[in-house]
Amino acid sequence: xxxxxxxxxxxxxxxxxxxxxxxxxxxxxxxxxxxxxxxxxxxxxxxxxxxxxxxxxxxxxxxxxxxxxxxxxxxxxxxxxxxxxxxxxxxxxxxxxxxxxxxxxxxxxxxxxxxxxxx
Amino acid sequence: xxxxxxxxxxxxxxxxxxxxxxxxxxxxxxxxxxxxxxxxxxxxxxxxxxxxxxxxxxxxxxxxxxxxxxxxxxxxxxxxxxxxxxxxxxxxxxxxxxxxxxxxxxxxxxxxxxxxxxxxxxxxxxxxxxxxxxxxxxxxxxxxxxxxxxxxxxxxxxxxxxxxxxxxxxxxxxxxxxxxxxxxxxxxxxxxxxxxxxxxxxxxxxxxxxxxxxxxxxxxxxxxxxxxxxxxxxxxxxxxxxxxxxxxxxxxxxxxxxxxxxxxxxxxxxxxxxxxxxxxxxxxxxxxxxxxxxxxxxxxxxxxxxxxxxxxxxxxxxxxxxxxxxxxxxxxxxxxxxxxxxxxxxxxxxxxxxxxxxxxxxxxxxxxxxxxxxxxxxxxxxxxxxx
Numbered sequence: 299x300x301x302x303x304x305x306x307x308x309x310x311x312x313x314x315x316x317x318x319x320x321x322x323x324x325x326x327x328x329x330x331x332x333x334x335x336x337x338x339x340x341x342x343x344x345x346x347x348x349x350x351x352x353x354x355x356x357x358x359x360x361x362x363x364x365x366x367x368x369x370x371x372x373x374x375x376x377x378x379x380x381x382x383x384x385x386x387x388x389x390x391x392x393x394x395x396x397x398x399x400x401x402x403x404x405x406x407x408x409x410x411x412x413x414x415x416x417x
Numbered sequence: 418x419x420x421x422x423x424x425x426x427x428x429x430x431x432x433x434x435x436x437x438x439x440x441x442x443x444x445x446x447x448x449x450x451x452x453x454x455x456x457x458x459x460x461x462x463x464x465x466x467x468x469x470x471x472x473x474x475x476x477x478x479x480x481x482x483x484x485x486x487x488x489x490x491x492x493x494x495x496x497x498x499x500x501x502x503x504x505x506x507x508x509x510x511x512x513x514x515x516x517x518x519x520x521x522x523x524x525x526x527x528x529x530x531x532x533x534x535x536x537x538x539x540x541x542x543x544x545x546x547x548x549x550x551x552x553x554x555x556x557x558x559x560x561x562x563x564x565x566x567x568x569x570x571x572x573x574x575x576x577x578x579x580x581x582x583x584x585x586x587x588x589x590x591x592x593x594x595x596x597x598x599x600x601x602x603x604x605x606x607x608x609x610x611x612x613x614x615x616x617x618x619x620x621x622x623x624x625x626x627x628x629x630x631x632x633x634x635x636x637x638x639x640x641x642x643x644x645x646x647x648x649x650x651x652x653x654x655x656x657x658x659x660x661x662x663x664x665x666x667x668x669x670x671x672x673x674x675x676x677x678x679x680x681x682x683x684x685x686x687x688x689x690x691x692x693x694x695x696x697x698x699x700x701x702x703x704x705x706x707x708x709x710x711x712x713x714x715x716x717x718x719x720x721x722x723x724x725x726x727x728x729x730x731x732x733x734x735x736x737x738x739x740x741x742x743x744x745x746x747x748x749x750x751x752x753x754x755x756x757x758x759x760x761x762x763x764x765x766x767x768x769x770x771x772x773x774x775x776x777x778x779x780x781x782x783x784x785x786x787x788x789x790x791x792x793x794x795x796x797x798x799x800x801x802x803x804x
Contacts, residue, residue: 348790350797359789360738360745361460362708374432374711376458378480406471 302393305332313347313356314393320402322384322395323347325367327354333367334384334395340403341377379403418516418683418722419444422505423487424495425521426450427459429688429710431478433519434485436718446487447513449505451494451522454544455479460707462547463571464740468578469551476544495522498663500681517721519714520660520671520679520686524653524705529563529622536630538647541568550648554579558645561585561634563622565592565606567739569650574741577614584615584642586622586634598752601772601784604765608742611768617642653705655690668692670703676729677717683724685717695732698751706737734782734799744768745789749796750782758784762791771795 300318308314308326316322321337323346331354337346339358346365350357355364355373363377370380380403385396404412421437423430426448434448450456457476465471490507497506498518505513526540539550550572554560560576562569565587573583585592593602609616621637625647634642655670665679666672671686673679675694679686688710692703712733719727739746752758755774763770763786771791774782780799785792 344789348793350793359793360747362711362736374435375428375478376460378477406475 299387299394299396302334302395305388305391305393308332308393311351313349313351315345315347316395318397320404320408321345322397323356324386324393324395325351325356327351327367329353332386332388332393334386335365335367335370336381336384336402338381338402338404338408339363339365339377340372340379340381340405341375342405343407346381418442420515421446421517421519421721422513422515423448423519423521424505425519425523425688425690426452426456426489426491427521427523427688427710428456428478428707429523429691429714430519430521431456432711433521433687433714433718434487436714437722438485440715440718440722442718442722445515446485447490447515448485448487449490449493449495449507449513451492452543452545453492455489455491457544459542462544463541463568464575466547467541467551467554467572467575469555473544495659498660498665498684500664500684503683516683518684519717519721520657520665520684520690521688521710521714522656522659522690524655524689526649526653527651529625529649529651532625532631532649535625535627537627537645538625538631538649540649541572542653550646553646554581556645557581559584559643560646560648561642561644562648562650563634564650564652565589565609565616565618566650566652567593567596567737569648570606570609570741571739572648572650573609573614574612577612577742581646584617584644585609586620586636586642587616587618588621590619592616592618596752597748597784598755598758598774600758601752605741605746605784605786608744608768612742653689655692655703657690668701672701673717674720675732676720676725676727677713678720678725683721685721687714687717693732698754704735706735708733708736734796736796745785745787747785747789747792747796748782749792750774750780750799752782752784755781762788 314324323337324334344360348359357364364373370383382398387394456478494508526542559582562585591602592606623635626633670692673693677685689705692701734750736749769787771785771788783795
């Protein structure tokens with residue numbers, strides 16, 4: 299489990315970007331729930347932590363695809379693939395994330411960059 | 418309602434088809450498109466696709482597993498709407514009968530008169546346009562872009578990155594002054610000079626020279642700009658000729674209410690062909706933005722399915738983006754009518770800033786370069802307090 303930040307440090311309606319590889323964003327919804335999903339939009343290199351949080355959905359800051367924080371599903375183009383979701387625990391006021399073991403759906407530009415790197 | 422025809426198979430048409438199913442419509446659904454292709458994303462056509470960074474499969478707007486239970490009539494151009502018989506006539510003589518009709522026929526690129534048939538002259542609107550231009554850009558040479566708007570600027574930026582010698586010709590004194598205002602139009606179009614792309618402003622184009630293939634652009638001030646390839650990016654006009662005589666009122670596109678309704682019952686219009694009433698400013702506006710084509714079908718379909726009883730939600734401020742020379746440009750709201758514009762974050766000289774447009778002290782629009790996070794906050798604020 300990866301410690302994120304104290305719950306009190308993340309106001310409702312805000313997001314925290316966890317700089318792991320690939321990055322994860324943790325959202326505190328207006329209803330007080332906390333969710334973690336991959337931070338990078340599956341369409342292009344954009345940080346969903348910078349997006350528009352409404353209910354349990356976040357809209358990509360660039361091209362308006364919305365991702366469901368509970369399932370990672372995307373509602374509409376231009377993104378077509380879901381983001382991964384990650385388990386979140388709040389222990390003694392501290393937020394922790396258990397990163398998913400699934401393969402991430404990275405956008406083509408980043409996937410190409412990673413593929414070009416030496417292993 | 419037992420049969421709905423969506424006329425137009427690009428983003429607005431696809432979004433309408435999705436909205437119909439999402440809002441519970443389970444009858445016959447026919448989607449008619451004049452291009453032979455499944456719905457594809459147009460913004461990359463002037464950027465990543467033109468640059469060869471992504472392929473045609475990446476442009477698809479439909480996920481592999483999507484099934485809208487629709488009949489797709491592709492490569493089928495609509496030529497008329499028979500409102501008495503509720504039928505859409507197609508160029509091949511077929512007719513599609515429907516109780517409800519969604520008009521989403523988009524817009525077509527304006528051309529320069531007298532240039533048809535001259536090789537090397539392009540417009541950019543469709544996938545076929547982009548394929549043809551991409552193949553020519555790959556050969557290199559001198560590109561002249563006529564029109565310094567967003568399409569022209571994006572093509573110039575992509576061609577510059579591909580190593581072409583690029584000149585942009587703009588008839589107005591400042592490019593992008595319409596959407597962004599004079600000051601910020603100047604700031605954004607300065608990206609060309611940053612990269613050594615020539616920008617000639619305040620001069621019109623008299624014509625093109627060349628026998629079978631273009632060899633130069635002739636300017637109204639007598640100058641001649643040599644060219645191997647010319648891209649004409651001088652705007653688009655709505656594809657509504659097919660509606661002449663149908664009873665659908667046209668005025669710079671299909672004239673619509675704030676909920677997408679047209680002058681005919683059970684006919685709504687969305688996307689680039691539709692001029693929606695904007696209740697905030699009391700005028701009709703035809704907005705050629707990707708986000709409008711994506712978002713407005715929800716409201717139009719609610720209107721269609723409810724027989725006009727649905728209350729349209731407050732529209733979000735128009736939003737568009739552009740990518741030029743590696744810079745992310747974002748804009749939301751309406752610059753027209755603003756009486757001031759102030760830089761509130763960063764500096765235009767750094768090509769990283771955010772500027773707020775105000776009218777009588779009230780924010781009406783926001784522009785950003787490479788500031789997606791702050792921009793999103795401002796865009797939310799604009800939506801919360803519409804102008």
